[in-house]
Amino acid sequence: MRRIVLACLVFAGALLSLSPALAAGDRGSAEEAIALVKKGKDFIKANGNESAYTAFNDPKGQFVDRDLYLFVFDPAGKTLAHGANAKLLGKNLADLKDSDNKYFIREFLELASKKGKGWVDYKWPHPQTKAIEHKSTYIEKLDDGTIIGCGIYKS
Template sequence: MKLRSASLVASTFIAVFFSGLACAAEHGSEADAQKMVKDGVALVKSAGADKAYKTFTEHPDGAFKDHDLYVFAYDFEGNCLAQGANAKMVGKNLLGMRDVDGNAFIKGMIDMVKASGKGWYGPYKFNNPATQSYELKKSYCERGAGDSMLCVGVYASK
């Protein structure tokens, strides 16, 4: 009986452990990315760009951060205005940043938003910190305040 109990406890622990890993590795959905961008645009309009950018970058009370989804914002010159995954990027001009295949994806997103106002850009390759490998990603973007854009990227399903 003790062996069965120990086995049951061990099995339960393993199941809980691996289900926790699966939850941690979940990707956000395209619908979630679009909603986050739309909520971000609404925040920019209601609270002002500076306050919204700070919220996107700092995530007070978990705002604008869900699984691997976060908002990033650029002006049309390529200057990073907000970055929900890496605050050190804010203030840097990343217009020429390229993925491992040479795709200038920030410029591509800006060009798409200038032409269409909103839409999906990609795919491009981006380092996934959860797997430490380059994976295909695409981003949903919309025009923000003035000549700027807000985007949220999603990793491609495997």
């Protein structure tokens, strides 16, 4: 009987040690976010803005993967595409703050204008859990001045 209990405890411990790794599979990585942005840029070049934005906005399309999705802002902060929240389309989000009162969209715009690409850290609701989590978003400035990005959740 002790062997059975011991075996069950060992098995349960092994499952618990694997659970963070299993949960990590539900989240996109930094490399995957960058790759999705590059894929989105290529899609824009091949198909034009209108077709690309339609594809980016499709929550079941090729530009949404687990908690990864693309968004596009114009140079003033107006949302042109958003794979996780269609309610944001057409809205200027330059004055949007995260839970720490950080103007993260403004940081996207500033980073794009100064360096052309890079990462911005802030807090944002996870599209699946709705919990506020630490997020890091990779953005790139496109030739027409728009900004394409994709973020990863760190929690």
